[in-house]
Amino acid sequence: MSLQDKTVLIGITGGIAAYKICELIRKFQKAGVNTKIVCTPNALNFVTKLTLQNLSKNQVYVEEFDVKDWKPEHISLADEADVMLIAPATANTISKIANGIADNLLTSIACAFSKKMIIAPAMNCNMWNNQSVAENISKLKSRGVEFLEPDTGFLACGYTGKGRLCSIDKIYNTVLEFLEYSQKLAGKKVVVTSGGTIEEIDPVRYISNYSSGKMGFAIAKTAYNMGAEVVLITTKNFGAPFKIVNVKSAIQMQNALDDEFETSDIIIMAAAVADYRVKNYSAQKLKKTSDEELVLELVKNPDILQELCNKNQNKEKIIVGFCAESENLLENAKEKIIKKGCDYLIANDISRKDIGFSSEDNEVTILDKNGGMKHLDKNSKSIISRQILEYIIHE
Ligand code: CTP
Numbered sequence: 426m427s428l429q430d431k432t433v434l435i436g437i438t439g440g441i442a443a444y445k446i447c448e449l450i451r452k453f454q455k456a457g458v459n460t461k462i463v464c465t466p467n468a469l470n471f472v473t474k475l476t477l478q479n480l481s482k483n484q485v486y487v488e489e490f491d492v493k494d495w496k497p498e499h500i501s502l503a504d505e506a507d508v509m510l511i512a513p514a515t516a517n518t519i520s521k522i523a524n525g526i527a528d529n530l531l532t533s534i535a536c537a538f539s540k541k542m543i544i545a546p547a548m549n550c551n552m553w554n555n556q557s558v559a560e561n562i563s564k565l566k567s568r569g570v571e572f573l574e575p576d577t578g579f580l581a582c583g584y585t586g587k588g589r590l591c592s593i594d595k596i597y598n599t600v601l602e603f604l605e606y607s608q609k610l611a612g613k614k615v616v617v618t619s620g621g622t623i624e625e626i627d628p629v630r631y632i633s634n635y636s637s638g639k640m641g642f643a644i645a646k647t648a649y650n651m652g653a654e655v656v657l658i659t660t661k662n663f664g665a666p667f668k669i670v671n672v673k674s675a676i677q678m679q680n681a682l683d684d685e686f687e688t689s690d691i692i693i694m695a696a697a698v699a700d701y702r703v704k705n706y707s708a709q710k711l712k713k714t715s716d717e718e719l720v721l722e723l724v725k726n727p728d729i730l731q732e733l734c735n736k737n738q739n740k741e742k743i744i745v746g747f748c749a750e751s752e753n754l755l756e757n758a759k760e761k762i763i764k765k766g767c768d769y770l771i772a773n774d775i776s777r778k779d780i781g782f783s784s785e786d787n788e789v790t791i792l793d794k795n796g797g798m799k800h801l802d803k804n805s806k807s808i809i810s811r812q813i814l815e816y817i818i819h820e
Pocket residue numbers: 675694695696697698699700726727728729730731745746747748749750
């Protein structure tokens with residue numbers, strides 16, 4: 426992997442461990458990784474701008490509105506970086522980022538940063554154990570931020586406990602591992618669908634399902650972080666740095682997929698597609714009648730996944746389906762992967778309240794077309810996404 430064109434944006438906050446980052450910058454320099462440094466004003470009480478500038482061979486950014494270009498610094502620095510590392514991260518900066526506070530250049534960049542963020546905290550052990558800080562860390566972890574836990578030992582403030590910045594080698598290796606990871610899908614186009622389709626009855630009513638679209642979104646985001654060109658075709662509203670195509674019905678979803686099919690390498694159908702749509706859409710709102718019953722006639726929607734698999738006869742593309750079941754999960758999934766003809770099927774138990782629809786977590790089993798199976802233990806949807814993608818590209 427070429428590291429020459431990779432940029433690590435290092436955010437340094439006001440803690441004594443700030444001096445250790447000088448060594449880290451040197452290591453990145455030796456590996457050919459470009460580093461851009463942004464400091465909180467307090468960080469400069471511990472390390473000088475000149476030192477950081479010499480080591481990184483780049484300008485060091487501290488003040489907001491120190492604008493040298495038409496593009497605000499907090500946006501251009503966020504755009505240029507492949508990964509943002511904040512080390513050492515104080516309790517104050519972590520808590521601000523967790524709550525969307527953007528009151529200095531570093532926290533403004535963090536607010537505008539949609540790619541991978543790694544945080545290495547360092548603080549007094551009582552601050553580390555503080556409940557608010559712990560809650561803010563959990564909040565960020567649930568959004569995909571990676572934390573490098575502090576070590577336990579003698580702290581500069583005189584206490585002994587957990588709070589020392591973890592080793593520079595650990596930080597370096599984690600960032601390098603991520604940069605490698607961020608290349609895994611380079612050159613590939615991944616198309617993902619998400620959300621429940623919306624089958625309209627009239628201008629005010631529709632048939633849909635409980636799918637939140639979060640699993641598909643997590644997969645799309647992970648594929649993007651792995652370097653893929655990503656298209657997310659979804660019925661939900663998401664903001665993302667990759668292409669999003671908004672659709673409602675199964676037919677619209679199929680049309681959008683047809684547009685992307687030829688150029689795609691991997692297609693992942695995480696959407697909950699309605700099996701039926703209303704036969705006669707009413708352009709006017711249906712009025713209540715004196716009848717006690719109303720019969721809605723439905724017609725079958727195309728099985729999008731099955732049709733895509735039929736089009737993929739020469740097996741140039743990897744096609745992945747999802748399988749939502751409320752009973753007999755694996756038996757149904759085994760039948761479904763054969764019937765649909767996809768390469769992988771992700772079996773999802775929707776009867777469990779703690780996983781699946783709307784939940785932040787999931788627990789799934791990956792089935793492959795040759796009869797292989799891999800169970801993924803309950804985890805955040807972003808970690809499950811990574812495990813799914815790594816499985817299908819490495820298996
Ligand atoms: N799917 C599709 N088109 C449909 C229905 C489903 O492409 N009309 C896709 C889904 O996106 C998913 C997979 O097929 O990837 C399985 O969906 P699921 O709802 O579990 O299965 P169905 O085929 O709808 O079968 P059933 O509802 O009988 O379980």
